[in-house]
Amino acid sequence: MRSAGVLMPITSLPSPWGIGTLGRSAREFLDFLAESGQTYWQLLPIGPTGYGDSPYQPFSSYAGNPYLIDLDDLAKVGLLLPEEYQGIQWSTNPARVDYGLLYQKRFQVLKKAVDRLWANNKQAVQCFCDKESYWLEDYSLFMSLKSYFGGRPWKEWPEELRHRERESMSQAKAEMESDILFWKGVQFLFFEQWERLKSLAEAKGISIIGDIPIYVAEDSSDVWAHSDQFQMDADLHPTRVAGCPPDGFSADGQLWGNPLFNWEQMRADGYHWWLHRISFQFRFYDVLRIDHFRGFDAYYAIPASAETAKEGTWEAGPGLDFFRAVEKVVGQRPIIAEDLGFLTPSVHQLLKNTGYPGMKVLEFAFDSRDGGGRTYQPHNYPTNCVAYVGTHDNDTALGWISTANPEDVALAREYLHLDSIEGENWGMMRAIWSSTADYAIVQMQDLLGLSSEGRINTPSTLGGNWQWRALPGFDSPALAKRLLRQMKLYERLPQERKGEKS
Numbered sequence: 001m002r003s004a005g006v007l008m009p010i011t012s013l014p015s016p017w018g019i020g021t022l023g024r025s026a027r028e029f030l031d032f033l034a035e036s037g038q039t040y041w042q043l044l045p046i047g048p049t050g051y052g053d054s055p056y057q058p059f060s061s062y063a064g065n066p067y068l069i070d071l072d073d074l075a076k077v078g079l080l081l082p083e084e085y086q087g088i089q090w091s092t093n094p095a096r097v098d099y100g101l102l103y104q105k106r107f108q109v110l111k112k113a114v115d116r117l118w119a120n121n122k123q124a125v126q127c128f129c130d131k132e133s134y135w136l137e138d139y140s141l142f143m144s145l146k147s148y149f150g151g152r153p154w155k156e157w158p159e160e161l162r163h164r165e166r167e168s169m170s171q172a173k174a175e176m177e178s179d180i181l182f183w184k185g186v187q188f189l190f191f192e193q194w195e196r197l198k199s200l201a202e203a204k205g206i207s208i209i210g211d212i213p214i215y216v217a218e219d220s221s222d223v224w225a226h227s228d229q230f231q232m233d234a235d236l237h238p239t240r241v242a243g244c245p246p247d248g249f250s251a252d253g254q255l256w257g258n259p260l261f262n263w264e265q266m267r268a269d270g271y272h273w274w275l276h277r278i279s280f281q282f283r284f285y286d287v288l289r290i291d292h293f294r295g296f297d298a299y300y301a302i303p304a305s306a307e308t309a310k311e312g313t314w315e316a317g318p319g320l321d322f323f324r325a326v327e328k329v330v331g332q333r334p335i336i337a338e339d340l341g342f343l344t345p346s347v348h349q350l351l352k353n354t355g356y357p358g359m360k361v362l363e364f365a366f367d368s369r370d371g372g373g374r375t376y377q378p379h380n381y382p383t384n385c386v387a388y389v390g391t392h393d394n395d396t397a398l399g400w401i402s403t404a405n406p407e408d409v410a411l412a413r414e415y416l417h418l419d420s421i422e423g424e425n426w427g428m429m430r431a432i433w434s435s436t437a438d439y440a441i442v443q444m445q446d447l448l449g450l451s452s453e454g455r456i457n458t459p460s461t462l463g464g465n466w467q468w469r470a471l472p473g474f475d476s477p478a479l480a481k482r483l484l485r486q487m488k489l490y491e492r493l494p495q496e497r498k499g500e501k502s
Contacts, residue, residue, distance in 0.1 A: 001383070001438045004492040005040025005209065006033060007392065008444040009055075009456065010068055011097055014472045018090030018106075019097045022193040023070025027200060032475035034204040037487035039494045040287065041201065042209035042441050044392055044456075046194075050219060053099045053466045054457075056291070057217040057258075059143065061277050062135035064190030066110060067102050073193060078120075079113040095453075096467045114185035128188045134276070135221070136184060142221035144179035145172060153219035155237065162236055164225070194284065205494050209336070209441075210285030212278065214292040215242050215258035223259055229266060229273045230259040231301075240301040243309040244341060247370070253300075253309025254460045260301055263318050271322060275329045282333055293337035293358075296322055297347045323354045336386050336439075340364075355384075357439065362389045362432055363400050366412040377415070378435040387437035389428045389446055392456040396445045397425040399452035425449050433490040440492060447483065448474060 013020025013029060020026070033041055047058025048065045058065075074080040088105055091098045117125060129136055142154065149157055160168040173180065201208055216222040218238060223230055231239045238259040246253040266274060281288050290296075295317055302312035339351055339358040351358050365376035374380055381387060389397050401409050401424055412418065418427040425446045432440045445454030448470070457465045487493050493500060 002490070002492045003039040003438065003494065004433060004440045004442075004487060005038050005042055005207075006444055006447070007042040007388075007441050008470075009044045009392070009466075010046060011044075011055075011065075011466065012444070012456075012469050014094065014470055014474065015070070016090065017071050017085070018102050019067050020469065021068050021070035021073075022190075022197050023073045026070075026197055029475055030197075030201055030204050030206055032480050033206050035477070036480040036483035037493045037497065038206065038483075039492075040207050040209050040439070040441065042289070043211060043285075045211050045213055046284070049099070049466075050217065052462060053097075055211075055466065056213040056215075058213075058220065059146075059217065060135065060139045060221045061212075061216055062132075062280055063139050063187055063221075064194060066186050066190065067106055069110065069186070069189050069193060071109065074113045074189065079116045079189075080109065084112055085109045095469050095471060097469060099467075110186055110189070111182060113189065114182050117185050117188065118181060125185060125188045128191065129184050132187070132191075135280075136187060138225040139187075139221040140180045140183035141169075141173060141176070142224055143183045144176040147179060148176065154224045155218070162224075198284070205496065207286035208284070209287040209289055210281055211289045211291060212281050214290065214295050215256065215260075218257065218259050226273055229262055231262050232259065238304045241304050242295075242300065243302045243312060244300050245309060245312060247342070250309075250460050253312065255302060255306070255309045260299065267318060267321070271318070271325045274322070275325060278326055279330055282330055287334040287336060289336040289338055290356075291338050292341075293339045293351070293356075294341055294343060294347045297350045298344070320350060320353050323350075340391075357384045357386050359391075360385050360387045360432075360437060361391060361394065362387070362428055363394055363397075363404075366408045366415070367400075367404055368408050369405070378431050378437075381435045381437045383436050383438050385437045386439040386441060387432035387435050388441050388443075389425075389432060390443060392443075393459050394455075395452055396443065396450050396454045397428040398446075398449060399455055402451055423449060430486065430490075433486055433492060444470065444474070447479060 008029065009020070010022065010026060011020045013025040015021050015023065015025050030041070045055040045058060046065055046068060047055065047060055048063050049055055050057060050059055071080060071085045075082055090101060090105070145157065145161060146154070154162060161172065198208065227236050233239050240260050241256065242258040242260055243255045244253055278288070297317050297319060298314045299317050300312045301315045302309050335356050337351055337354065337356040337358050339347065340361065360376050360381050362376065362378070364370045365373065390400065394400065395403060416427050416431050418424040429442045429446055432442070445468070448454065454468050456468055488500060
């Protein structure tokens with residue numbers, strides 16, 4: 001059961017085209033994972049991002065992010081000419097994603113590819129559209145209308161379109177046919193490239209851990225098309241929104257702003273919306289990490305008019321009834337529960353009842369701002385858990401050491417026996433590899449020894465997040481060899497390689 005993996009967002013892979021893609025660098029990273037004895041590649045959500053660029057606020061729970069489509073791979077199959085994309089300035093800094101440049105330039109290039117796609121592969125694309133009609137019809141119209149209205153959120157559209165009145169919807173579909181075909185074609189390209197990468201991962205023995213946000217963005221095709229599943233008023237405005245209460249990291253709490261689920265309605269229709277969403281994710285991933293697991297036990301509800309999260313209250317979630325419904329539909333699939341944050345005895349009981357592994361974050365073991373304390377110290381880990389040094393919401397190992405309270409860092413150094421010879425980042429990773437946790441996942445930035453410049457996200461902040469990128473050559477043979485040695489020492493090699501000598 002002992003295994004290991006690396007958390008590396010696709011967007012963070014190197015490429016000449018401004019952002020990591022599903023192309024060559026992703027394939028080479030699979031080689032690195034296999035050569036270093038890893039079992040898992042953990043990703044962040046891969047949906048289409050909007051304002052703020054957060055993968056946890058996508059325009060759809062089903063669609064893939066157009067930015068991840070690899071342009072070289074499109075050229076290889078005759079959908080692009082090299083001169084149509086190679087001379088464009090996609091970024092000003094290869095170590096950062098410039099989402100503004102991508103927004104301005106990527107879709108113009110993809111339009112050329114999609115035009116050729118429909119001209120040369122119409123039957124295959126139409127077959128895809130028919131298969132994915134459940135979500136693709138709403139998403140393609142949503143994106144077309146969004147473009148028509150200058151990017152404005154759907155809550156600012158004309159009332160007849162906000163309420164999806166039949167005559168207005170039919171008229172919009174007719175008038176925007178070419179735009180709708182474009183968005184459908186983009187999804188065909190994404191799915192085709194994703195399926196090739198997923199097949200390659202399977203061939204190399206790498207399982208992909210995906211991430212499903214518990215909430216969806218208000219400005220999404222999900223909420224627009226299924227408003228009855230959310231806590232909305234008669235004019236389709238949220239009555240209460242999601243967030244989390246104040247803690248040691250945020251005095252005002254976190255006001256996420258996502259519309260909350262109408263759990264009463266969802267329970268009445270057998271959780272159909274949720275079950276379809278989770279079933280779909282297992283087409284992409286081998287393992288699914290459910291974000292904000294505690295929200296299924298009790299969720300924090302903040303009045304939509306509130307300025308901070310301080311005004312919120314805890315409300316009962318669907319509990320075990322929901323996860324029993326999930327198991328009936330998808331079976332006993334591997335699911336990770338993101339059980340971080342303010343936990344109560346009932347959350348612990350729900351985790352126990354589901355049997356899912358929870359998460360243990362090493363940084364929380366020493367950080368007095370969080371108060372996690374002993375439960376996050378490796379000697380207290382249960383076997384059925386996933387151990388991390390930090391997640392995408394935490395600083396890197398070296399970043400944490402340089403910014404945490406000196407007393408906390410001193411305790412970590414004493415407990416973990418950190419030293420500069422091994423490298424303090426390697427000492428922190430060693431702690432989770434050597435623990436009894438069945439699964440140990442490290443961030444790529446910690447393997448590279450990066451400080452806070454490698455941080456992916458700082459919660460409750462806008463700007464500067466989700467931008468970090470590795471430089472070419474980051475996944476070197478020397479690093480793979482060093483990582484493989486750790487896997488042998490701590491018996492975390494994939495099952496078929498367990499017999500290799502340490």
